[in-house]
Amino acid sequence: MVYVVCVALLASGALGGYRMLKGSADARRAEQLAQHVARAERQMHAFATAWANEDWTTAARHTDSPEAAASLLESVDRNLDPSALTITVGDGVAERADEDDGVVVVPFTVRMTVPRVGGFAYSSKARLVPAAEGPLVAFDPSVVHPELGAGQTLAVAKVQERGAILDRTGAELVASSLVGEVQDGRGVSGLQKRYDETLRGSAPPYAVAVTDRQSGKAVKPLLQSDVRPGRDVRTTIDPDVQRAAAAALDVAATPASLVAIKPSNGDILAVANQPGGGFNRALVGTYPPGSTFKVVTAAALLETGLQPSDALECPRFAWVDGYRFTNQDEFTLPAGSTFQDAFAHSCNTAFIEARDRLDEDTLAETAAAFGIGGEWDTGVGTYDGSVPVNVSDVDKAAAMIGQGRNLASPLVMASVAATVKSGRFVQPRLVPDAVDRPHQAPRDLDPEVLRALRSMMRAVVTEGSGDALRGLPGRPHAKTGTAEYGDEQPPRTHAWMIGYQQDDDLAWAVLVEDGSSGGTDAGAVAAEFLRQLATR
Template sequence: MPMSRGAKAGIIGTVFAGMLGVAGFGAYNIFSALDTGGGGGGSGGTSSPTAAQADRTPSAKEVSETGTDFLTAWAGGDVVRAAGMTDAASTATDGLRGFASDGHITKVEITPGTPAGQAMPYTVVAHVDYQGKETLLQYATSLTVGVDAKGDPAVKWAPSVLYPGLADGDRIVTGTARTPDLDIVDRNDKTMTGQQYPSLARIFDDFATRYGDKLKGGTPSVETYIEKSDGSQGKTLVTLVKGKGKRLRTTLDSGLQAAAEKAVAGKSQAGTVALDTRTGGILAVAYSPATGVDNALQAKEAPGSTFKIVTAAALIEGGLSPSSPAPCVNGANYKYGRAYHNDSGVHDNPGANLAWDFAVSCNTGFIKQAGHLPGGGLTSTARQFGLTQAWNVGTPTPDAQPTMPDPGGDQDELTSEMIGQGRLQMNPLIMASVAATAATGTFHQPLIVDRDLIDGTIASSHSLPSGVSTKLRSLMRGAVTNGTASSVMRGFGSDAGAKTGSAELEGAAAPNGWFTAYDGHVAAAALVQGGGHGFASAGPIVAAVLRAS
């Protein structure tokens, strides 16, 4: 498939150089830090092993000497000796020989690191030579030293000894790729790569699998790559001859993506998404750390008070307006049910109206209005925001899961969901879409590639009634002008609206911070897990993305 794009200091020695065939490699250059010279892994004694010997942990000296001797033999081309110092000589022999022959690797240079426990890290520079084209494959991996059945120190053989992450049945291959690479471009035809935008690397790999065979044109590259155990082509490790890639156009905007990557950089468990409010096109996806969980598209967390956008729309549909009385009193309940508390920064205001409650994010002002919800619940309005259907975005995302109770069901669950708690599960993609729907009055299911490429149904819904949409935008504008979003959204124009949120988690030291907003034709949302107040943690992320639009 196409792929998106020591105590004794000094050198132990520079051992022989020379070429050899399938049996091994030539040219060896290895460095280490040992307590003493000499030693050989797997040499052992002549006495019969005992159970204690077989189960023992090798000493630090044995780990260092055995690991170094194995790497010395491997780099020096002595495959048989290297494999004999492992706990699986036959399998190791096949693996080492296959690495050379299948990968067209003529020699390796290995530099060991300092052992830690039973592990020895090392770096490899593998020389690849295929049909007169040469390149270097450089990487870091590690081995583990245990003991064999005799109790002698031995390298624990695993495919990852050859290359990090290599699984059983995988192999390193050099040759012409199965299909052309995938050239991914943004909505303005600018090429984008996972190296440029780390948050997109996982998504771009998915694109290669999902769409590579659907696209026409291009010529394959000559590459060193991982062939998976099922025979499919995996990750490209290095390219010897660049082919012409197939072109995949996305809805992304490289400028906004760069801004989003910068906005989440250095933050822990943060994610943000930006959308085009007119089409639902996904403009940016970023999360931090980029090697961790995708909190932008794949988080499943309660959205906190950002969900009051949907609740407010439902209350307006039920007959309320921004000026309708909605007293804000800490500790209030609905129909003698669960008592709710407001954030410490929200003071009691018995004379509050819905607009005031929305702007300052008063929980009790909302839950006391549960009797005004149309049909007694949130489901019908949530449907207008596209929240009761599975979304077919073009890359895997969890379904929106607003598990709305039926009228007459669990009343405490209903009031909890009114303020974005309870069993609600959302992510920044969903909440950016909620803001976009509020901005335009119409739900556009988010997409990241052209509709024609996506198999299956695209979610749709009826638009919000025009009066509801107008009043909802006024509420979100109020949060910007004189509410909890005012500080972070300072300087945005009259067509900007926002909602802050923080979602409490049982046992957590701090709530999750949420923020969603729109400005012009761009809507964005962010989540910072454990971030506390949304305006302070997630708000600056969203504001930075919107300012870049």
């Protein structure tokens, strides 16, 4: 027992001595590591001090690539021309704790003021590697800024230009009255104004950017995470259709507009105005639609059971409560003329004489099936039309022929033609990404009514007032209109024509202000538009 106890005591004493020796070795290694890290930190301080003092040669001597370091530091200084440059060095950390002479990583923060940019700050880190003369900064471009790569430098660059208004192909849109203007960097009209925040973004005009040293081209602006460059806005405009529309308006002698729509999905393919700047009458113009509204009136009458082949007289005058309505140039149609004849030749008196078939709210209700009077979410400001409930017999008579209190824009009337073509109202849209809640018509038109309207609109071209389109490709369907406005006697008029192509996914509307005849003045523009399209 005594022997065993002595052995145990001896063993215990030996273990204690081992621990003391091991602890002493660990302490020495820790001390050596701490001294190595401190040397690395001093070297980094020396490098940072020379850098901040713009002493590239001295700074470079503290690196393992003096020539490359001096060149890049001088390039950055020359490009940025900074003031109040400070570099704060942090505490170094050994990459491996079991090496007392290995690589040390030292963080640092750079702050400066840069002309045209202002305050610019960032954090980086340097790896200090062992060398015969002591730790050196392992130099590569990322030491100067963590985003830099080979062949790159920092420079002041203009941040991404203002976003552009694009057509459906991604090319910059050419349509001045639609695109609008920019003054002092801000949109003041058109789509430039509506989407100014998107187009401008929140980025400053200039920023420090990673830049290719050879070409001088900015590669990447160094922006704060919450800064957003300007973005493009893409529209549905088809450049070919837009060019055709703009060229067609050259035929008009007075202010005019043309809108084209894709009936299947409502895409607005062209918006053209003459003159091109300022007021966009194509989208927000408020006009009596005149006889183009007879498409809506005809739909209402067809729903009462009136057939295109039914007799409908076209007298010279129609008297309503002492008020005389007449046709343009007081024309008449021969005895035995039909509803389709009255529509094709745009006989006002025939429509007015049929007013008793409709209730006071019928026209308003039928117009709603064409989307008129709803709140359209198109991605651009529009006037969406108004057809009030009739308040008197004279009011109804005027409304039957698109006069009185009925108002529409060319976009609305193009949509009327598109509805006949597609068979249902599809709300037009110009900037699809901005459309949240497209307007839905309260009901669709009856298929039999639509078939009759299509036949009647084709007859306008083949035998009626739309003869300017006769013989053109695509089998155009149309409706002409001459709308009175103002208080002058005789009243002044605007000329209209709306229509669609049977052989193409296209509907359109033409308005010529102060035109004397829809068939002649608006018809000439529409015909030129379709001819231009045929050659695209």
